[in-house]
Amino acid sequence: MAGQTSEWGAKLAELRKATGLSAAAVVKDLKELGIDLDRASIYAYEAGRVAAPAAAVVWGLARIYGVKLDDLVNALVDAKAIIRLTPSSRSxxxxxxxxxxxxxDRLRKLTPTARKACLDFIGFQLRQSRLTGTPMQGR
Structure with missing residues (x-):
């Protein structure tokens, strides 16, 4: 479980440190937004031990860290999706x-916005190949 969200958790820790906030300060700010969470939970999120974060918490963290909610959600979804594509995955x-x-690996290092742009471009290329009947090159 931690493997799926550890990259996202590291992103949360990075955002918190970039804002200069302690976990206690984040808890206080969340409480002001009507979201009840404790410091241990903040650390659990940052360690990637929360597989399905509450929507309210993600919304609150985006507000506190000054990032777009979409970017934070996309980072979480991308972290989970990439894990499912690794060779060790049973699926x-x-x-x-x-x-x-x-x-x-390169996609993982991009910002959520840059990652979305890359995925949009890949989607465009796939659609073009279907329209023209030109098959995409294999490995």
């Missing part, structure tokens, strides 16, 4: 090549 239908794993 993987085929092993990913070294090149594919490299692409995933």
């Amino acid at each position: 993987a239908q085929r092993r990913l090549s070294r090149v594919e794993l490299g692409v995933l």
Whole structure:
């Protein structure tokens, strides 16, 4: 479970540190927004031990850290989706090549906005290949 959200949790810790807030200050700010959470829960989120974060908490953290809610949600969804694509996943239908794993690693390092732009471009390329009947190159 922690594997799926540890990257997202690290992002939360990075955002908190960038704002200069302590976990106690985040708890206080969340409380002012009507969200009841304790410091241990903040640390659990940051450690990636919360697999399904409450929507209100994600909303509150986005407000406190001054980031777009969409970016924070996309980062969480992307972290979970990327984990499901790794070769060790039982649901993987085929092993990913070294090149594919490299692409995933690079996607992980992008901001949520840049990641979305890349995925939109890939979607565009796939649609174009279907329209023209030109198959996409394999591995």
